[in-house]
Amino acid sequence: MQLEIITIGEELLLGFTIDTNAAHLARALAPLGVRVVRRATVSDDAGAIAGAVSEALDRTGAVITTGGLGPTSDDATKPAIAGLFGRALLLDDAILRGIEDRFRQFGYRGQMPPGNRQQALIPEGAEVLLNAHGTAPGIWLEDDRGRWVAMLPGVPREMRGMLRDELLPRIEARTAERPTVVLSRTLRTTGIGESALAERLGDLSREVDGLPLAYLPGWEGADLRLTVSDQTAATATRMLDDASAKLRQVVGEHIYGEGDDDLAAVVLERCRRRGLTIAVAESCTGGLLGVRLTDIAGSSDVFVGGVVAYADMSKTELAGVPAALISQHGAVSDEVARALAHGIRQRLGAAIGVGITGIAGPGGATAEKPVGLVWTSVAAGDTERSFSRTYLGDRREVRQRAVQGALEAIRRMVVALD
């Protein structure tokens, strides 16, 4: 099945809101074998909406819209599309009562604003898509030739809930007899560049068993994505299993996960299994390693705590780095990174200590120490690893890459213990 997505809203056109709904829809539809062939964004103007929906219906016969279902006069989606289908808007008493209940439930006293009454208007012959997270119901409208438009709200949380609970099951029922899918699998690597990966992959660098291989570089590392099209779900899964096994054989230790796996979560899980705890002492990353680890719920059984040793005196005061070491080697040095790792490990009695010190930029560089230079040290048991890298990018990216590099160093050290 092919369909088009139309996102509606002046906010999107003006660029004040980034359109994340379209990407979410595309990813949710792919496993059902539904392919998004075009996306468009138009304003809240009824004419523009009707025009775009009409063109899209002519091309694919299937359209999902988001936005323009709210209670304000800007919200023109329903009347525009009802008009296109030649349907009147009728007040649905059950929906009206539901909206009124919701207002009472949230402690709203007094009269419901008249705009919300408008949300209970439903095009003749339409099916209602329930909204578990807001007042605006969604609409499924279909003509006698089987062409359909599904109207979802623009608020991402409402849209996602309605998509999952109401729309995907309907689409799945329609595609059941056409069971080919597009499936992807992503292997996540870090600590190795895109070109080094391609070199290492050799014959597999462009495709694996006929499946095209895409390289997706970013600050987290380079992701490798395999895609299979026009197969049944079972065949596609088997083909992805086989092809990714081949990639794993060649790329090996550089792969830390699949799909959306987060390196911090991988590190926490590996440490948890071995009963290892982590303490960190960060300078240039300002607490970002702590944030990455504590972004994961349940991190407290592994992550003990840390210090943000930003000023030199705080390196001494918080992590016990001798002031003489700093003045002798400079704050950004192998010696200080090691002293940070050992100092915080000892102070908090953790199994693993991590020290990070570097120059995030844009200022602070010297002739010998460029922007992006970061020393990282990981200490665990009798083992210690310390290294420097010069990370590319702006301040934010240097910090993100430095933290990812530190997480990878922890992962490798724990893997080596296995």
Added chain:
Amino acid sequence: MQLEIITIGEELLLGFTIDTNAAHLARALAPLGVRVVRRATVSDDAGAIAGAVSEALDRTGAVITTGGLGPTSDDATKPAIAGLFGRALLLDDAILRGIEDRFRQFGYRGQMPPGNRQQALIPEGAEVLLNAHGTAPGIWLEDDRGRWVAMLPGVPREMRGMLRDELLPRIEARTAERPTVVLSRTLRTTGIGESALAERLGDLSREVDGLPLAYLPGWEGADLRLTVSDQTAATATRMLDDASAKLRQVVGEHIYGEGDDDLAAVVLERCRRRGLTIAVAESCTGGLLGVRLTDIAGSSDVFVGGVVAYADMSKTELAGVPAALISQHGAVSDEVARALAHGIRQRLGAAIGVGITGIAGPGGATAEKPVGLVWTSVAAGDTERSFSRTYLGDRREVRQRAVQGALEAIRRMVVALD
């Protein structure tokens, strides 16, 4: 001037990449009085590209595309649009030499990949838009009726540089004789809800001097945006000045900045002016307050350092919180927040100490202490302020809101010192 934006790429349609280019373009064009009236996204297929560009040209006569200018066979933008304009692709020797130079400069030894040669093909009669950040040049193609397409690369950094340096000046030259603009101004508030803001604004809650007022709530707070359309730049600016002065009068102390102002940057600047330093002791936020402050270049003259006192023993070890206080009141309590703020302030000799302790969720709640409950304490001189809030949202959002709340508390304390 009206125009349409077409973003090109399978990655965008599949939803693997979020389209940020379209929003950036719209925001950059608005101050020139250029209005984006429609956006579309199509795949790398030449037929789809030519179809979408042709329809858009029929509607507005002006189109910007992003993507599909790279060196791989996926990159079909140039041939598709050259075909639409009936122009041949010719090899441009100067551009070819530039690309070869760039390869050498980045230490590439051996033959340049043949795909990069393709980037030096330019449609007959086109103008080249220089790319300061990559190999793919952009293209400006115009027909004899004055209809034009500007093709920009898809990589955001390259696109943004080329837009600023090459495309905006060209568009500005064309719009000089049609000088009406759409301008917006955003006032940023925090620590006050959307409905409380509207109540406070009263008669001004929907529009100010005829300018519509939009409420944009998020974890940073609620932004208030005024928009003026179809005026000259000078009139629009004056109208925005007048209307925002009225808003400021009513909303007052809740406004911390305008536009993209970051609360952390505002806090740093206020502290810098008074020579105040900050030290932080964070528990549930895991280092995020440190990250927010150190995201700003030059923060080291205000931010001394901090601790991530995650486990209870680290609160004692790193910030000197008495263990008895924790066992008596619990780690999430007014007393512990105060002890964190005082402890870190004393240890690092800072002017301002901040303590944060709470339950970010999803686990960890008790009957008395729900998920989202956060105690924050700010201590400066003889002044101390401690408060609890129950922040809404998931783990990430609770942490973001808690840090924003702490920054706002610092800002108010420093403002009170003035």
